[in-house]
Amino acid sequence: MAEKIRLHFVKPGLQTTIQDQGRVGYQGMGVPVNGAMDKASARTANYLVGNDENGPVLEITLLGPGIRIEGEGQIAITGGNLSPKVNGESVDMYETLDVEDGDMISFGRPVTGCRSYLAVRGDWQVTPWLGSCSASATKASELTPQSVIQKEQVLEIEYEELIPPLAIDEEEQPELTALNIIRVLPGPEFSLISNLTIGDFFSRDFKVSNDSNRMGYKLEGKLAHFESAREVISSGVIPGTIQVTNAGQPIVLMADAQSSGGYTRLVNVVTEDLDKLAQMKPGDVLRFRLVSL
Amino acid sequence: MIILPYGDNALLINLDQRIDEVINAQVIALDEAIRHLPGVTFTIPAYCSLTVGFDTELTTFDTLKEHIGTLNISGGKPEAAKVVYHIPVCYEAPYAPDMEAVTEFTGLATEEIIAQHTAAPFRVFMIGFIAGFAYLGSLPKALYCPRRTDPRRLVEEGAVGLAGYQTGIYPTNAPGGWQLIGKTPVATFRPDNEVPALLKPGDYVQFKSISQEEYISIEEEIKEGTFEPEVSYG
Numbered sequence: 001m002a003e004k005i006r007l008h009f010v011k012p013g014l015q016t017t018i019q020d021q022g023r024v025g026y027q028g029m030g031v032p033v034n035g036a037m038d039k040a041s042a043r044t045a046n047y048l049v050g051n052d053e054n055g056p057v058l059e060i061t062l063l064g065p066g067i068r069i070e071g072e073g074q075i076a077i078t079g080g081n082l083s084p085k086v087n088g089e090s091v092d093m094y095e096t097l098d099v100e101d102g103d104m105i106s107f108g109r110p111v112t113g114c115r116s117y118l119a120v121r122g123d124w125q126v127t128p129w130l131g132s133c134s135a136s137a138t139k140a141s142e143l144t145p146q147s148v149i150q151k152e153q154v155l156e157i158e159y160e161e162l163i164p165p166l167a168i169d170e171e172e173q174p175e176l177t178a179l180n181i182i183r184v185l186p187g188p189e190f191s192l193i194s195n196l197t198i199g200d201f202f203s204r205d206f207k208v209s210n211d212s213n214r215m216g217y218k219l220e221g222k223l224a225h226f227e228s229a230r231e232v233i234s235s236g237v238i239p240g241t242i243q244v245t246n247a248g249q250p251i252v253l254m255a256d257a258q259s260s261g262g263y264t265r266l267v268n269v270v271t272e273d274l275d276k277l278a279q280m281k282p283g284d285v286l287r288f289r290l291v292s293l
Numbered sequence: 294m295i296i297l298p299y300g301d302n303a304l305l306i307n308l309d310q311r312i313d314e315v316i317n318a319q320v321i322a323l324d325e326a327i328r329h330l331p332g333v334t335f336t337i338p339a340y341c342s343l344t345v346g347f348d349t350e351l352t353t354f355d356t357l358k359e360h361i362g363t364l365n366i367s368g369g370k371p372e373a374a375k376v377v378y379h380i381p382v383c384y385e386a387p388y389a390p391d392m393e394a395v396t397e398f399t400g401l402a403t404e405e406i407i408a409q410h411t412a413a414p415f416r417v418f419m420i421g422f423i424a425g426f427a428y429l430g431s432l433p434k435a436l437y438c439p440r441r442t443d444p445r446r447l448v449e450e451g452a453v454g455l456a457g458y459q460t461g462i463y464p465t466n467a468p469g470g471w472q473l474i475g476k477t478p479v480a481t482f483r484p485d486n487e488v489p490a491l492l493k494p495g496d497y498v499q500f501k502s503i504s505q506e507e508y509i510s511i512e513e514e515i516k517e518g519t520f521e522p523e524v525s526y527g
Contacts, residue, residue: 025335029490031424188305236337236344260421268300
């Protein structure tokens, strides 16, 4: 059966993109990893509709899109709670939902977190680039043309037989708060930085600044007594690397980060906690805790 | 050689922290020996370091560190046979918005800047910053100039710039602070290819000065698919 379910975007939302688990393996060519910011929530959404967990989902940021459904199928919404609704009625997150022809999916006020993930049962008709359907950080309109959702765009998904509904218990859903403890490991230049600066880094709260996006989160405030130990010759950086600019400004590199940089790499966020960070928005407060492997 | 943990699923190999062709050749030799090892997910070869990502379900930091310690790269020397890409560049006014600033900073005439920039092949030390951007060097001392104090919001694909002792070609439109002294019609980033970056670390680039007329005619040939940059070996 080659029926399709179509998603008509009545409005695109603030920043709605198609993301999967990213394109790993091309950083040596300067190509960022991309992929869902909160990877676990993206996987869970796909699980709830019986799709390959590494497949594409919609990543929805703070202000969600309006979507009219053509055809029928199953969806699931995970991650940040952006007040999802179907036909104006609130719907539950973290469970399989049936949708019918003409249904309207919309979002309201952000309640918790920053990013929702919307999975749709079936085979997404999107063109991958370098093994991933994720929106490319550069030249997205050429390289991954359907991946940055535009007004009036139509997304086609090849119908697959529906599954018995699934749900994730509330206690197994990630807890999202505006105050987070983020675990970090010492980074490559950690041992070259003074105890005063390191003490400052671990003893205070940081606020996520407005200058934060899928490439990186700039944290408010500068580190005390920061002195770049020596010039770092351009070297690899990865999502989770916390760079400190020469002025003492910490920046957490996220999914769309470039693959090399020349700033001090102070610490690295534990991979699992990157999902937590992905759900933080400007104004949210975090604190770092040093752990060892 | 120092091997450091780098987050929970990567490691960093630091060689002697200098910009040097021999050290960079060792990075490339290490990369070739490591990138296909079981569990390795990606590598980022840089000037004098190699970042190695791995899948923690398939391997560990200790396993990789032990293996890397047994590799013999001490004899690394610059590649015996150089792969040289001959890249045509038009250094004339419409394509060289910072040429005047560079003449002022270096005290060299435009002709002398072009002569020095096209005198000998430059090595690709690494690819980074944006997809396919090759860091080329090292420039002769006389060509040294700092980055622009006000980076441009948009530098056009093909622009050729200088920054410190480095030179490079913008593979796509991007923001950037390099001093632009010319432009090439040749695409260095080809997204439809299996390997999208034209250049890789260890390759060499020989720039060749062309006129505006030649630029336009090469641009036409590229559109028709009849132009590829000349590659020489040796």
